[in-house]
Amino acid sequence: MGTGRHRLIGNPGCGSAIVEATLALSGLPYETEMLEIWQPGPERDRLFQLNPLGQVPVLILPDGSVMTESAAMVLHVIDQAPAAGLAPGPTDPARPAFLRWLIFLVATLYPTFTYGDDPSRYVNEQEARDELRAVTDAERQRAWRQIETGIAGPWMLGETRSALDLYVWVMSHWRPGRDWFSAYCPKLSRIADAVAADPRLAAVKAANWPAA
Numbered sequence: 360m361g362t363g364r365h366r367l368i369g370n371p372g373c374g375s376a377i378v379e380a381t382l383a384l385s386g387l388p389y390e391t392e393m394l395e396i397w398q399p400g401p402e403r404d405r406l407f408q409l410n411p412l413g414q415v416p417v418l419i420l421p422d423g424s425v426m427t428e429s430a431a432m433v434l435h436v437i438d439q440a441p442a443a444g445l446a447p448g449p450t451d452p453a454r455p456a457f458l459r460w461l462i463f464l465v466a467t468l469y470p471t472f473t474y475g476d477d478p479s480r481y482v483n484e485q486e487a488r489d490e491l492r493a494v495t496d497a498e499r500q501r502a503w504r505q506i507e508t509g510i511a512g513p514w515m516l517g518e519t520r521s522a523l524d525l526y527v528w529v530m531s532h533w534r535p536g537r538d539w540f541s542a543y544c545p546k547l548s549r550i551a552d553a554v555a556a557d558p559r560l561a562a563v564k565a566a567n568w569p570a571a
């Protein structure tokens with residue numbers, strides 16, 4: 360059964376914040392439902408019913424259908440709100456770079472968290488777990504540095520703001536953290552700061568990082 364608006368399932372500070380920020384800037388009506396995803400219980404059970412991977416974000420569309428994968432959601436929201444300035448249009452010269460970095464963020468960078476956050480899911484020995492954490496942390500830093508080198512600023516797409524900047528903002532809160540970005544990726548650090556200062560995102564910021 361549809362509710363007439365998009366319903367975002369998430370957890371504060373998680374990747375759901377990327378989609379929440381995208382929805383906030385889109386002007387589309389939406390609601391959020393924050394679930395306890397890390398501890399066993401009915402909320403985590405609900406998440407697994409919606410997404411067999413047990414990951415947020417999950418987006419329930421107005422017709423009641425369920426979507427997973429943040430990049431798919433971002434592209435879907437952009438389709439629904441093409442005038443919101445969240446991505447260069449199909450014929451814009453900046454479009455290929457938008458697609459490239461969007462896929463890079465979810466296919467190269469995000470999995471370093473998937474495999475590094477809880478290595479005990481994948482390997483048994485403590486030594487192997489420590490190694491898996493270390494190599495995924497190193498791969499992530501390499502990926503961020505590649506982006507840093509590949510962009511001109513002030514935004515991910517130069518003069519064109521886009522949803523890519525929202526990924527940078529949210530993910531800059533995660534390992535290796537804001538201080539590392541300031542030290543090694545100053546362009547990305549400035550993007551994160553500029554997005555954080557956007558008054559249209561004040562509610563998203565307060566909901567996801569209440570102490571910040």
Ligand SMILES: N[C@@H](CCC(=O)N[C@@H](CS)C(=O)NCC(=O)O)C(=O)O
Nearest residue numbers: 373374413414415416428429430465
């Ligand atoms: N490819 C997914 C990755 C989503 C993901 O890894 N989400 C994390 C939170 S940031 C999660 O739900 N982790 C919980 C778990 O793995 O148990 C996307 O882009 O949406």
